[in-house]
Amino acid sequence: MVDERKSRTAKADFASGSEGHVMKDLIGRYYLQVILLVAVALLAVAVPNFRSLSNIQNTLLQASFAGLVACGMTLLIAGGVFDLSVAGIIAVCGVAVAEILPTTTTGVAIGAALLIGMALGALNGFIVTKIRIPAFIATLATLNIYLGVAFIWTQAKVVPIVSTNFLELGNSSILSIPLAFVVFVAVCVLSHLLLHRTYFGRSLRAIGSSEQAASMAGLPVVRVKILTFVVTGLFTGIAAVALSALLSSANGTMATGIELNAIAIAVVGGTALRGGQGTLLGTFTGALVFAVLNNALNLLRVDPYWQYVSVGLVLVIALAIGAARKTASVRGAE
């Protein structure tokens, strides 16, 4: 066992020291994107249905929901925290849209849902920073509370949405790209700029690297963390609106388990759980990887239960690759 490991790392060292640096660096850096492109190309050739416009639209739409949440999650992980309550936020926001729509205009309903998302995010941030409960367990508690609120609001029933304006907006597309996906791309770009081009983002990454150091350096730790939770709440609210438009209904269980999907997307994309850095390009790619994978398995008529196995395997393999690369780079630095 030990010998095997030694020989493997020796091989890795040898490979990184050999010729073709630039190409290898590029592939090493963008390996996920390369894998995605190769997979898409293969699928496009091998599976005729994959190329059809409706299937591409469908895949992009599927990538958007968890992807939107994953953008916020990437920011949070970069700041060294987590949000497990996103499924609860989606439930409350979705139910809010469905309940408010009959009484008001589409714009007001969407605005209210996004505001609720931000408020719930702010509550998370407040509990984490002011009451000082670790984010993991605090948001686990608020997940239960938000789900409870959604269920009590709906009396555990499904709330249908009949507003044609709202449904049209949800199912509209720009240049035949689904609106939700356009919003997702915009949110990705925005989050990238926020994380890498602003004072806020720099503070967030500093807090994620070492909260103690950041607070000693006089960074507004509490404010930055709460704001990040609010931003995540906003993105999650957008996902809730898009999802309820797609389902044309809302209920308490509409997004069960999405928190783990979002974390998986961010982590497969290359955002390390220890905090301090985040890659939105990776998150974007990660969302597409999972959507394409599930779509391909569907088209190939693989037993749907295999999807659980394959999603889990992708996550574990991506993590194992990441861990191996980290060990190799640590050894290289020494």
Add this chain to the structure above:
Amino acid sequence: MIANQITASSADALLKSSRQTQAAREAKAARQGTLVERFGILLPCVVVAAFGVILVPNFLSASNIANILVNASLMAIIGFGMTLVIALRGFDLSVGSTMALTACVTAMMVGTAGLWLGMAAGIVVGAAVGLFNGLIIAYIKVPAFVATLGTMAIIRGVALLITGGGSILIGDPSFGAIALSRVFGIPSPVIIALVLLAVLYLVLERTPFGRHVCAVGGRPEAAIDSGIDVKQVTLKSFVIVGVCVGVAGVITASQLGFVDGTLGMGLELQIIAITVLGGTSLSGGSGNVVGTFIAAVLLATISSGLNLLNIPAFYQYLSVGFLLLFALSLDSLRVRSQRRALLWA
């Protein structure tokens, strides 16, 4: 010279007295800390039980109490394992899926290979899943949180695949009798939970392995430097969780009589909740299995009370959420009061 001696001796006395007060402060801080840590969880427990007795008519009937204890035992058995890995500063998100898999394997094997072989198969499968998790975490060095997030999905898929998505009816009535049996009037699942509680308490508090688990969870770097085989300890701990989940899976299969692959969805968060409620800190380094058991009884009591009052099940979400927040506010209060006691008291 004399003046020097006097100042030296008075300085000595001063030092001594300041050391004494410091020691007294630390002792007081530790006392306050352990008191709240060990018994803080009892506070909501007593409140809820009192409400139960006052509000719910049949709350104290023997059958209801037995029911609560059996439900609590099932959660607690998995919770003991979770306590161990959280003390190790790890996590296991795959417990819900693993319970489904072990219950399904048991149900299938009891029908074909007989009672004892079937139950053994369930526990072995649980241990194998734990071994798999442990290998990924200890040897490939994937963080436990995301590693078990991945295996959670994989194992759920496997459980659904081997059952073909349907449910399995267990024909053997003698298997169903096991969960219903009683020893000295106490339901056997409760006995199993108490035995496991005693074993894991002794393991954590009285064995080198338990000390190593707490050392690795408290300060991994120091544990490595003092020669503890961190990989071995991690691997063993995850196998132990697997075995605990296997036992719970077997009991669940016996209790329900029919099982399917969707069993135990979302269980992982519930189990983490009872572990944390029980006073085990997520930052690792210590585990409180007794607290885990009490917290399991507390949650089972609440859900039973809500059931008897005909309150819809979804109110339980709220109660779990608020209990968690309450217990954790208590915890952060404890840390702060300890710090204050060290500074000023």
